Amino acid sequence: MGNIVLIGMPGAGKSTVGVVLAKKMGYRFLDSDLVIQERKIRSGGFGCFSPQKNV
Numbered sequence: 126m127g128n129i130v131l132i133g134m135p136g137a138g139k140s141t142v143g144v145v146l147a148k149k150m151g152y153r154f155l156d157s158d159l160v161i162q163e164r165k166i167r168s169g170g171f172g173c174f175s176p177q178k179n180v
Contacts, residue, residue, distance in 0.1 A: 129146065131139040140156050147154035 129150075129152070131143050131146075133139050143156070144154050146152070
């Protein structure tokens with residue numbers, strides 16, 4: 126079986142349901158919000174919150 130993607134409004138419980146669903150189905154749970162945050166931190170920040178570079 127392929128991936129399962131949960132889509133919904135903020136605060137709807139996607140992460141909570143996703144953790145339970147992944148556990149029951151033997152899948153690995155991946156929260157895309159956390160992945161995006163981690164990648165942005167590693168790449169130097171979030172746009173206007175990025176460290177300024179001396180030009």
